[in-house]
Amino acid sequence: MNVLAHRIQSSSIMERILLCVCCFSGWLTSTCLPCQYHYVADAKTWTAAQSYCRQTHTDLATVENSDEVKQLNSTASSAANSSKVWIGLYSQISWKWSDGFTGSGADYRNWDTSEHEPDFYSGVQFCVSSSEGKWWDYDCSVKLKFICYTGTQRNPEFHLVDKNMSWSDAQKYCRENFLDLATVTNHGENQQVQEKAQKEMAWIGLHRDPNIYWSDGSKHSFTNWAIQRQAVKMTVKLENSSVDLNDPAVKAYLLEKLKEQLKAGGLDGVTVKWREQPDGKVFDGHRKRE
Structure with a gap:
């Protein structure tokens, strides 16, 4: 991947912080210069790109509004670049089960690797569905059938609910009428879920929080994700x-x-x-x- 580095027109990170504080407090606003993006043609991993940008500039690119999107695109285009480039946005991924289970088998996963799952496409896929035993990260607002369970976490009995609901509504329904959305901790349990769902794509209890951050510590609020595409x-x-x-x-x-x-x-x-x-x-x- 190529890299976009981001810095304020100043000679050090300390100056950048000081100038930002001046801008926010209304002092010396004439000294606050706009950010500049710098295209780096070396192909690096995101971590290596972050290290390079911090050593050579200030950090990987932060993009906080549509004008900065245009500026970033202009920088990449002027460098005759048509491939994908890294910016500073990242997500800390921590999957967890709806019922809070953290014991042995809590880290069992059966992602559909043939479809490159989980792919977090369009930045909105924080919940997990199962289709023919294979797992996909999916937009939590999509309405699907879902799998609840009764019994215990160690000896669950799975139930397909033939209603289309968002993940959060499915979670609420399971907690009110069963125990919770399905926790799946091994291949045998996954087969049971597959048998209950048959050919249906259905919610299970695995999900994660967004935890999206900018490399330079800026608050993440502006988004410009690609139009969602889902298989x-x-x-x-x-x-x-x-x-x-x-x-x-x-x-x-x-x-x-x-x-x-x-x-x-x-x-x-x-x-x-x-x-x-x-x-x-x-x-x-x-x-x-x-």
Whole structure:
């Protein structure tokens, strides 16, 4: 990755802090100079980029408004850069279970690595859903069916609730009618959840807090995430084996049905398209990913 370094026009971090304090207190405002972004062409990891920027400039880039977004983009464009670059925004990731379980098996995960999960796409995916036993981080506001449990944390009995709710509403429902959203601590329990959910994508109890920060300690409030894109897994069962799922008319019909399902789940006004395989086809057998 390339790097964008960020600094105030001053010779040291101490001067930068002093000038900011002057600006905020109304003193010597004429001495407060705008920030500058500096494009660094060396490919580095985020941690190495942070270290480099702190040693050479002030820190990785902080972006606090739309004007600074334009300035950052202009800096990258003027350097003839078309690849992705690091900035100073980061998140401390700490997954936890809804019921607070921290014992043996609390760190069990079964992410869908074939889809690069968890991918935290668009910066809004703080809750976890299970689909055919594979886990995805997902937007907590999306309405899905969900898995609750009764019994004990060590000997749970899982229950599919056939209602579409956001993660927080599902959590509340489980706590009022069962014990909590499902805590899954091993492969056997994950298989039980899979059997209960069948082909449905369903909430489980794993989630995390945002914990989003800027490298230089600035408060995180402004956001400019890319438009959210989410893969949706879909299984098609054919009653007529002669139907060609890759026929354009069939694919168009299925897309409309998928849009209806997404709308029912709280996702209205979305753009849906098929993900093609290397051979140009969408469907391989009776299973595909959208």
